Amino acid sequence: MGCTTADVVTALRAAAAVVQEHRDELVRLDQAIGDADHGENMRRGFAAVVSKLDAEEPETPAKALKLVATTLISTVGGAAGPLYGTAFLRASTAVADLAELDGDAVARALRAALDGVVARGKAEVGDKTMVDALTPAVAAAASSTGSAAEALAAAADAAAEGAESTIPLVARKGRASYLGERSAGHLDPGSRSTALLLRALADAAAKA
Amino acid sequence: MGCTTADVVTALRAAAAVVQEHRDELVRLDQAIGDADHGENMRRGFAAVVSKLDAEEPETPAKALKLVATTLISTVGGAAGPLYGTAFLRASTAVADLAELDGDAVARALRAALDGVVARGKAEVGDKTMVDALTPAVAAAASSTGSAAEALAAAADAAAEGAESTIPLVARKGRASYLGERSAGHLDPGSRSTALLLRALADAAAKA
Amino acid sequence: MKKIINDPETVVRDALRGMRAAHPDLLTVYEDPAVVVRADAPVRGKVVVISGGGAGHEPLHGGFVGRGMLDAACPGAVFTSPTSDQVLDAVTKTDGGAGALLIVKNYTGDVLNFEMAGELAETEVRSVVIDDDVAVKDSLYTAGRRGVGGTVLLEKIVGAAAERGDDLAACEELAKRVISSVRSMGLALSSCTVPHVGSPSFELADDEMEIGIGIHGEPGRQRVPVGPASEMVAALLDPILEDLPFASGDRVLLFTNSMGGTPLIELYLAHGIAEQLLADRGITVERRLVGPYITSLEMQGMSLTLLKVDDEMLELWDAPVHTPALRWGV
Amino acid sequence: MKKIINDPETVVRDALRGMRAAHPDLLTVYEDPAVVVRADAPVRGKVVVISGGGAGHEPLHGGFVGRGMLDAACPGAVFTSPTSDQVLDAVTKTDGGAGALLIVKNYTGDVLNFEMAGELAETEVRSVVIDDDVAVKDSLYTAGRRGVGGTVLLEKIVGAAAERGDDLAACEELAKRVISSVRSMGLALSSCTVPHVGSPSFELADDEMEIGIGIHGEPGRQRVPVGPASEMVAALLDPILEDLPFASGDRVLLFTNSMGGTPLIELYLAHGIAEQLLADRGITVERRLVGPYITSLEMQGMSLTLLKVDDEMLELWDAPVHTPALRWGV
């Protein structure tokens, strides 16, 4: 069973709620190895997404994703704004023609999102960034042969593991890289927000 | 037995040592109701007095007192500098012609010092200033009919009491007056330094 | 105590050496006694304008030495008025034959030391005493009000008058007009620490602020819970407005000052609120100054100063000035 | 957290309103998106110079908007780079037909957002990325060095070149020359507190300082005991001198910067030490800038920036500038 536009919108609202809930946690993570704004940046961006969703009714899943992309680009700022913005924009393009998203569409969207993030941010796996969460998520979604919900669930599990894997790493990209060795021992905030978003989308899709 | 020039110089050095010892106390008193510099101002001034006494040998008690006056005027600053400077200057003038100081000379010097302080600072008894210590000291010295040492001892006792009497007062002069009612309950730093100086001079004179 | 200093005893001297190094074209800096003199002094035929006070209020006063403002400044020890020797030396070094106007902030120590210097000077000397702090209740029987933020405006305006050639009497009269038209008040979110003391001048809890502070770490008149900026600004502005009083239709210069540790982002924020409150009352802000100009070491906090201006004051405010801390028109 | 603010969410907007009120003759301030534009923009035929970054570094960048420096500045949220929308809007609002040079501090967020704006702009846009912080080890495989104090000097010098009529290619080339000649390093005695966080970005003991900090409350590279000012200054200056390297006979501009909470008396003191150390090495200080120009909210601390100058840079440094924070020659 595929995700309809309404399902996608519901899932995006759920993601916004989760970002809101975890704002302080993301701030704290960024305070340890960055500049303490990731949680607030994401909160501001997803609060704006909710306002936009309240005002507009996207006609397709792709249009819903694009709405998220442009809103994040114009309200988040920092590294996360363009990166997540690009991710949602590429995901939108990848599913441009679909009325409903199945597992395969989800996998394609995630792959496009990752490619966008890497194209913009030039990070590789192991650099201690959101790429460390998104890369295994893309692989897991690709090997899942089930529904959209199943693909997202697999992606969320993998992203959570990927996020944890950033803890021992020494950052090579983003603000944490200024710390050199002192960045090791901390969870990367962007990988955590990626895992949180995917988990929220997966949970919402499971209920749809 | 009168105080010779050498006795006066010894007493002034003793006074300088006492000021040095009580620097932090005077700072703390001034911190409570002023700007926390009285102890440091007095330390700086009397350190300079000691340097001057090391370099010059005053020929008379009056010249020793004048050396103190000009040194304090040029190194202390704040309210205490001109006030103590004027006090020592007037005291010096009051005993200008004497080779030794007896009880009567001490009383005259103290009276002149007080007049000088009042002329400059326009404070009255009860304003919570050094005048509250110096005024009873002058009276006590005047009623003492003994030696210089005895006159100074009487003055020092009276000054100590006068200083204590400032505790409940609401300041009407100097920096503490900005506090209004909040100045009550604290010992005035200038009255304390006056009491300390007189005690040191008296003790030194007693040993002379 | 964490400070960028070498030794509490040499702080003022060491900072003066830095000023000398930083402004070789503007200032001549003497160390003993400590006097900061404009590089082209003495200016023949010009009334000299001299001020001074304890160190720790930078850029006041040394940062205001230069063309169109002060001829010399005498820095005392931290928070301690200069000695009369310093003031006398400043008068002597700058004397242009037209007399000297001494700008004295109303503190007993400053008043006494400047007074003694005036008595000893060989040139004609007049003094004006600024006492613009409305936080202090005035009375004939006390030391009166403190001189605070208004000093900066006074030095600029009178400095410009002296620069254009006004004589000593005219400068003195103008100074008195400015003093009678200016009012200030300040608050602190944190205390400062005097280097030779090593501990904070007063203690504030995490949710407290001190209203009506002076510029020497003296406690203020009232300790209250920290509120939003709009309340803080009103707590300073209302007493100022009532005091002169300032009324609808008045034209003013608004000076929003940092006590040293408050950053510009907060200062601009407060300034915007003050402008709004003045607009609401029908008071026109003709000129403004926003920044750390009369400080109390690293104290966090701010003060507001309001000067009721006339056309002459505005013209003198706008006149060229070239000092380390204020510069325009040149 | 004690700050003069109303609400952490509206700090930047409220401060911008204060800037607008304070500088009506110099600035046009837009709120949505937030852009500070010089009042006489667009200037026809002139290359526009635009910068931006997170708020909390005031006066950077909005305080440098005006004749002879920036045409526009885009303030992000506190310590968060602006969005590409803001940058694009700044380009559109100031476009004088001669192209735009974007001055980008080297942080991933800034680089990405300015890059996206550049891609979308209809006028010709070039970007330069400043990365002068020697505290960060450079490497091809990392985000590279941060942009810090050198930004102020870059904006002044390139702003002057654009003002005199240099074309876009010339401005870009000059900017690259400045970037390759400037190095900085900073230290903190205290952390700052980001308004929307409410607690200090890092904790320092009473006897500790953090060397090699950035301007966003990021921890530095090394935590060491607080020493005398002469050690602090050397700890900043030595790595700077070694890095470029600077050598005997070099001519430099020395910029001694406060992180926001360090008062001028300490800053001058540190500046004096730096001048002495440079003189000892045979390096000639041709120009200096001392003050809080690129800050980190209320952080106590300082940074030093050294620019190896040539005659053209000096001429452009001396050229008239009229902005809220820097003004001379006008």
Ligand SMILES: Nc1ncnc2c1ncn2[C@@H]1O[C@H](COP(=O)(O)OP(=O)(O)O)[C@@H](O)[C@H]1O
């Ligand atoms: N080059 C990059 N590629 C991918 N992700 C990155 C890159 N740089 C930073 N990030 C991610 O962005 C997160 C930080 O986002 P945020 O705090 O909002 O922005 P900023 O670093 O500008 O303050 C990091 O935790 C990291 O996961």
Ligand SMILES: Nc1ncnc2c1ncn2[C@@H]1O[C@H](COP(=O)(O)OP(=O)(O)O)[C@@H](O)[C@H]1O
């Ligand atoms: N008008 C005055 N007459 C007499 N004594 C005064 C007067 N004003 C202040 N004092 C004395 O000076 C003392 C303060 O001296 P000090 O702290 O050195 O100077 P300042 O007040 O300038 O900081 C007060 O405690 C008080 O005793």
Ligand SMILES: [Mg+2]
């Ligand atoms: Mg961040």
Ligand SMILES: [Mg+2]
């Ligand atoms: Mg005192």
Ligand SMILES: [Mg+2]
């Ligand atoms: Mg004092």
Ligand SMILES: [Mg+2]
């Ligand atoms: Mg950020």
